Amino acid sequence: MFELHWPAAFLLLPLPWLLRWLLPAAAVPSTALQVGFLPRIEQLKSNVGPVQSERRRWPFIIIWLLLLIAASRPQWLGEPLPMSISGRDMMLAVDLSGSMEYQDMQLDGEPVPRMAVVQRLVANFIAERQGDRLGLILFGSTAYVQAPLTHDLDSLNQWMDESFVGLAGRETAIGDAIGLSIKRLAEEPAESRVLVLITDGANTAGQVNPLRAARFAASEGIRIFTIGVGADRSQPTQIATRDPSVDLDEGTLVDVALATGGEYFRARNGQDIEDIYRRIDMLEPALRDSGPRRRARPLYPWPLGLAMLLTLAFAANGVYRRRHAD
Template structure:
């Protein structure tokens, strides 16, 4: 068989191919012998008596046209019922079983301009938006969510496979919507709640063991000074739930090295303890290059994505034979009125 015929045949399929077995049904009906007893009451009229009334168009020719219309109508209906579909080419997408929630500090100190992008000095938040959005877009195949915290914490984007939407949400983050303080414990707690709501029962021994494919990436440039929960206690809960926590301490100065006693410097020790408690890793970021390196490191640590089998995309074609059947029905009605 020629290659082009094989390619053409593989480009189409049917949702219900067994419906095509109905195609010869009218032919089978014609094989049934007519009833010979009793008569139908029809009157046979010689064609010569009605020839003038047909205006040079024979009854036999009109009957053949109606027969073609009926046959086409039946075939179109059966094909539409079979559900013809066009098979479109599809590419394999990366897939994994990971769920990642980014917990982002939106305190007032994130407005400080001590990072650089494209040769210009920018705020910490601007650098995080650029690098974080690129990281999210690279994680196609994962379920990604975004939690933002300051005085309070809220879910900016629930975990979803739509990484492009989550990246846009991060790029639209604004300081001041939830205060200007730093509630690290509440931010991590809300991330755990949205990331693994079904894991609480498992941690209490009432369900299956927790998954090790759930991750929180928490970024902060300050110390916990708001909220109702202690960061280290929430990190212990993350360990019980089987959730790894990667912490990113952002800013050039930390609490352990603060000769000028500046306010709102990052608490590196607490963030490191949170990561170690949960089984994750702590990262220190002082420049935009550091931030990009950390994003690449987490991307490698949470790799393991493989190409999922491509799912064929199909476009329904049944409206076309259905429309043809409708036109044939209209043609039959028009021919009947003329008779």
């Protein structure tokens, strides 16, 4: 089945004529040589001008139409593809505060910052969520939506990979992250609303109290799974003067999870995070109806290529005529 993905591109059809009407005419340089029979020549040119002018316009019109056809993204839709949609909607809220720079965790046997471990394993988690809709919230001193709920997991993975410590500030606004997640999940099916919150600290910024936000989430049927990140004092760490997880408010994270019917998990290393994600993956999905999808074969290269060939041919013809006229 043939389809134009962006048919609104044809609204640009009158653009060249509008520009011709609105823009001033090109300045014609004055002649340096005056001849007595110039009026007669001009009369001869006027007799044949309209026909030649119309002929010279047609290539431009055809090229413009081909460009509009290419811009409308024509495509051929094949047979409907089977959809495997679980209907599970999940927001990931990831802490980017300054403490995520602490190099107290292990990845592939090497000491790395907490952020590197979280990025690697969140990426793996996202890649395995085929059929789910995921969204991404990043928070530090403030919280913001990096990606709304989407099936485009590749883009979500890229946005998570491009995030860095301090992007949203150096403090930790856990309550604001929960509140923003509630706003995004409020209109979704009650059986599928889940928030996974990953942090290594305590609530030190923002306008929303985490426990109050958790109670509101519970009233909306949203479950929150909290993950506390950071090594224990007994584990190898570059921070030898204190417990690397001294800033982690486990009590609040436990209360937030329990208030919503979720769970709290502690991630001391990469293996712990993988185990946590496997447990979260055991959630029962809520089925959602989905319209059929079709394999689309893009056709825009054909009109675009033809427009390019006509442009080159027209330009070559002009160069050829000028050379022979000289």
